[in-house]
Amino acid sequence: MLLVVLGMMGIFQGCTTEQIASIVNPEKQIKITITVSPVREEGDSLILKDKVDVSITVAGGEGLEVGEVSAYVDDLDKPLALGFAGNDTWVGQWDTNDGRFPNGQYVLAAVLKAQDGKLYSNSKIFEIENELGGPVVRITAPRTNTEIIGAVDIVAEASVEKGNISKVEFYLDNQLKTSLTEAPFQYSWNTLEYSDKNYTWKVLAYDNEGGIATDSILVKVNNNLVPTVDLTAPLAGETLSGIKTLKADASAKNGKSILKAEFYGKGKLLGTASAMPYTLAWDTTKEVNGIYDLFAKAYDSGGKQADSFLKQVMVENIVVPEDAKPVIEVFSPQEGAEGLSGEIKITGKVTDDKALNKVELLMDGALIKTYNINQAKIFDLDYTVFGNTSQSMAALSQINPAAEEYPEVKWEKINKTFEQLNMYIHVPKGMVKTEKKPLLVVMHGCLQTAADYEYDTQWDGLSDLHKFYVLHVENPSGVGYNQCFDWYSSTANSGNGSAKGVRDMIAEMKTRYNVDESKVYLTGVSAGAALAVILMANYPDQFAGGALMASIPFKGYVGSAFSCLSYIQNCTNKTPSQWAALMPKSPGKYPKIIEFHGTSDSYVNPCYQNELIEQWTQAQGADQTADVSEKLKGHDFKEYHHSDGRVLAATVTLNGMAHGIAVDPNGTGEDKGGKICKVSGP
Incomplete structure (x- = not known):
């Protein structure tokens, strides 16, 4: 399935939920059991409200060295606090009514991390049914404890079952950055303007009844490792034709220097600039007309690299059909022919859609014959050489050279x-x-x-x-x-x-x-x-x-x-x-x-x-x-x-x-x- 927690879901045919971990790693036969109380059962649904106790028990897994056991609700960055209670059991509490969980379906997942780094997991699905209350809010991106480089969107989801969300506020280290009154609730944060350290983002959601909900994450800014680069020309949305100058501003960190800046369009390398100013004369007439995503990539002397933001431009040139190149056909001798010696006749045809000026015949890289042609569109090649096999083969290879191939x-x-x-x-x-x-x-x-x-x-x-x-x-x-x-x-x-x-x-x-x-x-x-x-x-x-x-x-x-x-x-x-x-x-x-x-x-x-x-x-x-x-x-x-x-x-x-x-x-x-x-x- 597409879910990121295959090993957590009890949906294998003929298997119970508790058997999932043994399927993920059958040689260990690990069984992870999740118990929640109090819980109300209605048919196949497990109903929760307010605060509930959570217990995770691990059994089996001969020789397994447990590193840690964690429990998560819907998100890997929203863990429940668990404590070891002995007998291979970990316990904690889940407050389903803390302002982060609107009524609905949730997955409670238990994850066991072994000392060797392998993960084993299990999960159960619950329904939360709390009395209608105030708003709920969750920061959905980035995840807590994420290391951030460059720009990132701080994204939140806010809802209320009764009434409306009146506003959502975003705070960075308790400083208000923006206040939004309608979705999408997100704030674009350019971390290049901030020092490298830990930051706390907090989001407050308000409803029209005066209710407030909050959520927060801790992130680490680490731009010190990579250079910065900005594509300053052309402008986003610009229509380009002819030869256009691409320009990038780039700087390195930690006393390093910028070695080069590369320019890309439609994912293809357009060219490289190795010295300031980092510019490239881009001949757009050689490109296909259409929309291009442009960006610059900077490399520093420390082996680090960084990309600029994308800029979308339109290439629009008047298309003039190119003059087709002459077509050369060699009729004899056949490619790969052996045992040739003495008098060897070379025949072929050269054609062009407009007019030919001259045809040159080379052997072993040396010019042996030039035909000056008076604006004819077709030339019949008929030439006799005398020599041994190697000379003849060389002549043939020069007329019809073997194409160079990429290594396999x-x-x-x-x-x-x-x-x-x-x-x-x-x-x-x-x-x-x-x-x-x-x-x-x-x-x-x-x-x-x-x-x-x-x-x-x-x-x-x-x-x-x-x-x-x-x-x-x-x-x-x-x-x-x-x-x-x-x-x-x-x-x-x-x-x-x-x-x-x-x-x-x-x-x-x-x-x-x-x-x-x-x-x-x-x-x-x-x-x-x-x-x-x-x-x-x-x-x-x-x-x-x-x-x-x-x-x-x-x-x-x-x-x-x-x-x-x-x-x-x-x-x-x-x-x-x-x-x-x-x-x-x-x-x-x-x-x-x-x-x-x-x-x-x-x-x-x-x-x-x-x-x-x-x-x-x-x-x-x-x-x-x-x-x-x-x-x-x-x-x-x-x-x-x-x-x-x-x-x-x-x-x-x-x-x-x-x-x-x-x-x-x-x-x-x-x-x-x-x-x-x-x-x-x-």
């Missing part, structure tokens, strides 16, 4: 940081440097590594066969929870965080290889698929399409990690217009997608396949009636078109399939692919 890369980690994500690449043999080739970006599900997902899907093997680059994105252990990509936070949904990390990786790929920018594709399962949707929604001009497995619509849920449980398991049904309104542009133009979803998926509700299609088609001004509907290997295939004939989306509904990857390791011929269909994590 089976599996390589790029040793840079990309918003805490890891980057692995695969480059097949035979990738010619002068030829543009597609790029596939692959994103795994929870509790998986990039290597796990590659083994399951075997994308690299298809890359070797069909010649495209592969970029494997990995959310490493210790980042987020259970190695899940962040698809649920407001940061991610705005195209930052994990989404920015992926875009930075793509930019890195473009600096290393000749990537066809018109053929960058995304694929992923569950959390990886959800991140792919975020990328295509926010940056539609940068991707050609996406193959999604067990995905969800864009921005259907924005909030905390644990609270997304009920969203992904239970169908949130909206009208096509409501879904489209969540997209950055509606109407707009978005990459084409295909979504695979199993009808027996118990982690991500299968209904989201239809909801995603409603969103993707409505946002592009199309209806929701399938233009193609047929059986595909016994499964339901549908295709949705725009009125102009463009294919917008397609679905494959896999009958009887659970949460997993759309591969068939047991198939035959072209139907066989991948190694493992079922995934171990969301």
